[in-house]
Amino acid sequence: MKKNSLLPLLKLLGDFILRHKGMIGGVLALGVFQAALTKAPYLLVKEVVDAFLPPSAAQGPPNHLFDSLMVAKKDLMAFLHLDGLLQRGATGNLGSSAILLALMAILGGATIFFYRYFSNLAASMLVVDLRNRLCSHLLRLSSKYFGLQRTGEMISRVSNDTNTIRHSFTLVFENAVLEPLFLLFNAILAFSVSPWMGWFLVVMIPVLGLPMTRFGRKVRKGSGKSLQAMGQATDAMSQMFLGFRTVKAYRLEDRELEEFEKINETFLRRTMKMVRAKAGSQALLYTTYMLGFAGLLYGLQYLPKMDLANMGIGLAAIGTSYTHIKRTARTFNLLKESQGAFDRLQELMELRSEIVEKEGAKEFRTLEDGIEFHQVSFAYEKDPVLQDLSFRIEKGQKIALVGPSGAGKSTILNLLGRFYNPDGGEILVDGVPLDEIKLSSWLDHISIVDQAPFLFNRSIRDNILLGKENATEEEWREAARMARVDEFAEQFPDGYETVVGEGGDALSGGQKQRVTIARAILRDPELLLLDEATSALDTESEKMVQEALDVLMRGRTSVVIAHRLSTIRASDRILVLEKGRIVEEGSHEELLQNKSGLYHKLTLLQEA
The missing domain is CATH 1.20.1560.10 (ABC transporter type 1, transmembrane domain)
Incomplete structure (x- = not known):
């Protein structure tokens, strides 16, 4: 027309x-x-x-x-x-x-x-x-x-x-x-x-x-x-x-x-x-x-x-x-x-999203086996970010992603959250392609904690309840306690009804992050995605947030990106990425044994 x-x-x-x-x-x-x-x-x-x-x-x-x-x-x-x-x-x-x-x-x-x-x-x-x-x-x-x-x-x-x-x-x-x-x-x-x-x-x-x-x-x-x-x-x-x-x-x-x-x-x-x-x-x-x-x-x-x-x-x-x-x-x-x-x-x-739910998509109920990346490739524009990437996440595992900036770490989390579709290859969940699973049911079972926490201009309580809107008071208060939100929220005159301001600006960085963690705990996710959740915090705030994250990750399948390697030593597996490919993988101790490897080099740089 x-x-x-x-x-x-x-x-x-x-x-x-x-x-x-x-x-x-x-x-x-x-x-x-x-x-x-x-x-x-x-x-x-x-x-x-x-x-x-x-x-x-x-x-x-x-x-x-x-x-x-x-x-x-x-x-x-x-x-x-x-x-x-x-x-x-x-x-x-x-x-x-x-x-x-x-x-x-x-x-x-x-x-x-x-x-x-x-x-x-x-x-x-x-x-x-x-x-x-x-x-x-x-x-x-x-x-x-x-x-x-x-x-x-x-x-x-x-x-x-x-x-x-x-x-x-x-x-x-x-x-x-x-x-x-x-x-x-x-x-x-x-x-x-x-x-x-x-x-x-x-x-x-x-x-x-x-x-x-x-x-x-x-x-x-x-x-x-x-x-x-x-x-x-x-x-x-x-x-x-x-x-x-x-x-x-x-x-x-x-x-x-x-x-x-x-x-x-x-x-x-x-x-x-x-x-x-x-x-x-x-x-x-x-x-x-x-x-x-x-x-x-x-x-x-x-x-x-x-x-x-x-x-x-x-x-x-x-x-x-x-x-x-x-x-x-x-x-x-x-x-x-x-x-x-x-x-x-x-x-x-007239714009159309490339994230389209296929006809006959299956309902996701629980993770039985694991998640597999099979020869996945992706580019935001023309430059490739991931190239023929293949790895597997077993149920209940804590997987850490390490590598220099631009290696593709955050892109992996974006693909798991279905913010994007792979350009090539596929992501399998219990053997089923991710794009054949109902998007709403998949998102109901994952939680994301970003390095830049975002809060809506509402009360602390309302921001926590975004994780589960029909939660009882006992449930959301317990989530707040586990994330140590109660330590600062109850000190405000309005308590949990305190309005956090635009983007949560009325709270400190550590306080905002603990609210987002409480939101994630309340959701009770199958899969947890953490994208450098403590990178912007001071030492004291980082310690409190890390303790809250440890509570959140307990017994859950987790994929973690961390800027401080000391926080991922306990990971079941660490994937080291460079230019969209996995160049090393193993436990913290196994990777340190390779003196010429990228992980050993990154560890020395941080210790220095």
């Missing part, structure tokens, strides 16, 4: 309308009622003019629409027992018309309130639904996608782009229904006065629509580029604030601000290009309309003679049509603007 097509956006709108037929039908009915109540008073102008002109000046061809309104007014006065007003001549007619107009005002006010309320509700519901679907889709993508994206750019798409669509759809629900209805009623009024006036209005509407189509393409294109620049600005701000200490320490304020200003200049330039297209559309619309109106005034001298009141009704209908066409044009431009935003969102929605 063409990228510059409105069809995807209209399909989104159509799907929403089908799901909420009742509410949309009510909005449409309210729109018809509001348009009728807004335009009907124009007919009362005839009665006012006729009342103050001599009978000879008020004569002209009959207006059947006006006559129908007068019949309805007569019936209403009879219903209200005010039909005596109609017997007072012109004065009574004006009085009854004032009463009719007051009732229209009350009904019109109520109609406007409910129409605006429900049209805004519909637009907001549509965008909330879009945001939910977008976030749900993004969270189901693999880690490979997130590793290549800028956080600020993604946040901008989910927040700014959907906000652009919300603003546009608010006007769509308000104006795209109401303004065409106003034009329809204006055409009815014009035809009631003179067929020539009616046809003039009918012809002018599509003529005035041409500038909208022409400039709408430029608006859509400019919108996409403007939002792209906004995403870059959001990402730049995110980097500045997240790296605030680095910016300060290296005196990077001027450099970062200069970069930020350049991005904002690009945003301003692209935005103004879009504004020029919108302004050109409105200017051309105004010029075309006024020239057409001038032509109408000139042509009136050749039309059949009509009375002054009917002339006033016709000119009022045609005169106010410009406002409705202008609002329709604005709505169209905003729809094209939101199309630029929707194009960017659609790019995200």
Whole structure:
């Protein structure tokens, strides 16, 4: 489907309308009622003019629409027992018309309130639904996608782009229904006065629509580029604030601000290009309309003679049509603007995760035998990280991974957690390929403790319960005790209800890591993956965390990456990796006997 097509956006709108037929039908009915109540008073102008002109000046061809309104007014006065007003001549007619107009005002006010309320509700519901679907889709993508994206750019798409669509759809629900209805009623009024006036209005509407189509393409294109620049600005701000200490320490304020200003200049330039297209559309619309109106005034001298009141009704209908066409044009431009935003969102929605659960995937219940890597290869981009890697993890074993940076240690954990799929070879769990096991059931039986612990901006208790949401108080408190979280949590005034702040910044590094360990203990995993869980801690915190990890690993199948070799001496097997291959393996004592081996070299470097 063409990228510059409105069809995807209209399909989104159509799907929403089908799901909420009742509410949309009510909005449409309210729109018809509001348009009728807004335009009907124009007919009362005839009665006012006729009342103050001599009978000879008020004569002209009959207006059947006006006559129908007068019949309805007569019936209403009879219903209200005010039909005596109609017997007072012109004065009574004006009085009854004032009463009719007051009732229209009350009904019109109520109609406007409910129409605006429900049209805004519909637009907001549509965008909330879009945001939910977008976030749900993004969270189901693999880690490979997130590793290549800028956080600020993604946040901008989910927040700014959907906000652009919300603003546009608010006007769509308000104006795209109401303004065409106003034009329809204006055409009815014009035809009631003179067929020539009616046809003039009918012809002018599509003529005035041409500038909208022409400039709408430029608006859509400019919108996409403007939002792209906004995403870059959001990402730049995110980097500045997240790296605030680095910016300060290296005196990077001027450099970062200069970069930020350049991005904002690009945003301003692209935005103004879009504004020029919108302004050109409105200017051309105004010029075309006024020239057409001038032509109408000139042509009136050749039309059949009509009375002054009917002339006033016709000119009022045609005169106010410009406002409705202008609002329709604005709505169209905003729809094209939101199309630029929707194009960017659609790019995200069309992404597909390579982590796909196969049809007929098996439920994982417990590890019976072990896990085997068979000739596994993997690359993040083009450069290979793992090459024909083969090894086996027996149930209950503690396997340590050692090697220089970039050797592929963390990649092995990522593959075990199914954040990625191998490019070649396979991972077998009790002889079953890992990609033939239900992902949800596999993840339910593993826990991961990273070197950079992440906590949500919630209470300590809530962060622990992420390991098992339906855990009893006794269970999560026991997990907290085993991870030694109780030693610091109970010292806070709010205890376990203490909110840890964004990313857990209210806690120290060691405290954050102990909370993540408590979370892992509560999960009671079959397989435990530890990725340098103590690398960022001071000596005292490392000792406490290591004790908690020892409790966690007891009796579990564990794969450990450790920066300090002293913490993995008790491992059943140590795999030494270099450039994506296993160059040595064995126990700590066995590996030390190979004086020329990489493990012996790494041990000497740490001892030194």
